[in-house]
Amino acid sequence: MTDPLTPVLTKRWLSPNSWRLSTYEQLEGYTALRKALRGTPEQLVQLIKDSGLRGRGGAGFPAGVKWSFMPPNEDKPHYLVINADEGEPGTCKDIPLMMADPHSLVEGCIIAAYAMRSHHCFIYVRGEALHPYRRLNAAVREAYRAGYLGTDILGSGFHLDITVHAGAGAYICGEETALLDSLEGRRGQPRLKPPFPAAAGLYAAPTTVNNVETIASVPFIVNGGADWFRKMGREKSPGPKIYSISGHVENPGQYEAPLGTTLRQLLELAGGMKDGIPLKFWTPGGSSTPMFTAEHLDIPLDFEGAAEAGSMLGTTAVQVFNETVSVPWAVMKWTQFYEHESCGKCTPCREGTYWLAQILERMVDGRGTAEDIDTLLDVCDNILGRSFCALGDGAVSPITSGIKYFRDEFLALCESNKRELVGAQA
Structure with a gap:
């Protein structure tokens, strides 16, 4: 089994100038893209299916299945849209990922776009997140200059453009169809489904909407393989996960751990309860997920474990409250x-x-x-x-x-x- 503390998604975060292309390339950056471009789109979709990667935005839908919904023909443009509108109270995983390692998202976007025959990707960033918006734009410019974006990427004949778009800070735009309306310049409101985005999404064309952490996981899967990815986490919820821990803990922050990690284990990583005051209640995935109590310390925090206990994994925004809180x-x-x-x-x-x-x-x-x-x-x-x-x-x-x-x-x-x-x- 993989050491539960071996970093995957966060392994570059503490490297000097981790957001720079030069640092990223020194640490296996864009090697997965070269490997992916040697395969076919169908092979990549199957790889993601085999890995068991599930959407990290809250719903947990299998990413490979979602990718397969995109039609194989290209009579209409195909769009890849990245939901970086992180607005759920307590959630803080995508913003630090874009701050510390934006090229992992960019590389994941290129691989995913190739797999879905998309030639234009939009990254929709929450409007208040000005610093990661600027850093992501800088990473995209570096990728263009290095030949990882634009026409004939690495001599493969594949071309892709990435547009980084800043929203206006509306929580509702985290809902994928409201996000699409906002991208089109309209008021962000959810659409009636069907039709689903895979059939008629952005500009009424086939569209796939994925979360930042989901797409940033893709280069690691391409390099490591499906079996390696499945060694982490649990059978139905494999892979590593970034847990955002806030509230009454000694060291709040982002902690990467395999899916299925319990709050008891996360509290140990975060230094325990602040000032030793006992735990009273907590949320497993932000305020929109039913709360848990101290009796749920050993619930496995994956998609099935949280649901069986009466809540949802959500965005793994673990908000911890002690006995002083009403x-x-x-x-x-x-x-x-x-x-x-x-x-x-x-x-x-x-x-x-x-x-x-x-x-x-x-x-x-x-x-x-x-x-x-x-x-x-x-x-x-x-x-x-x-x-x-x-x-x-x-x-x-x-x-x-x-x-x-x-x-x-x-x-x-x-x-x-x-x-x-x-x-x-x-």
């Missing part, structure tokens, strides 16, 4: 975020998040009633599965899981309100 307060802050970021296209999400935030604000302010808990759950039930995209489903996750595990804290807010009312009447 669950209703944390849930209220997350809900205010989703209310603000709702695009307003569908009624359940637009109206539902507004009322959820209003009720939670009233409860945290000490003006709640016991009936408010039932109202919260009823509104959540009317949003879940009924909103146009997954934003609505994500918005209700912290509320339903918070009440599931910490109902007493919500009731305590209502009881204190009752005591205040009784005292005022007396």
Whole structure:
């Protein structure tokens, strides 16, 4: 078995000037591209299928299967779009990857575009992430000058252009079809599916949308092979993963580990709980994934393990909270975020998040009633599965899981309100 601490995706991060082409080439950079161009697109798609690589953006869909959806004919342009609109609260894996090792993304883009017969790739970067946007642009310019981009790449006859595009900081543009609308110059709102992007995506042409970490994994798979990749992680969720750990830990940051690593192991890597105050609750994949408690320390953090325990792996944004934090307060802050970021296209999400935030604000302010808990759950039930995209489903996750595990804290807010009312009447 591969040493669980052997870095793969992050192995260049601490090298001097790791973002420069010269450093990247010294550390096996663009060797995978040369190897890939000697094969056929079909062979590359099969390699990614065999590796078991799953999308690192949250859904976990098999990347090779997604690539195979692209039609083999080229009567229309094929587009590869990279979702670098990292906006999920707690998520911070793609931005440091683009900062420290942008050429791994660029090389992955070229290989993926070759496999899908695409000649134009767009990298959609979150607008507030100015520094990685500039660094990625610099890496693309270096790749053009070195002959890795443009026409007749490395004498293969394949040509590719990469456009780095800055969004305007809308959370909804992390949804792939809203991202495509934004790229086309329209207001970012999710599209009705079908048709799916593979059939009619950017400019109504076949399009594949992949996450940054997914594509950055591709050069390593090409060089190492499918069997090597499968030695890390678990059978249905192979490979390494970047876990973003924030909150009440001694050393928050990005930690690379095989898929299936537990929070107990991650806390050891991060130096344990800050100031020794015990763990109370945590999120496995950002605020849109149902929260876990201290009882879930040994849940394997892969796609199947998190789902079997009642949550989702999501973006592996592990937010850790100790016993000093009020669950209703944390849930209220997350809900205010989703209310603000709702695009307003569908009624359940637009109206539902507004009322959820209003009720939670009233409860945290000490003006709640016991009936408010039932109202919260009823509104959540009317949003879940009924909103146009997954934003609505994500918005209700912290509320339903918070009440599931910490109902007493919500009731305590209502009881204190009752005591205040009784005292005022007396």
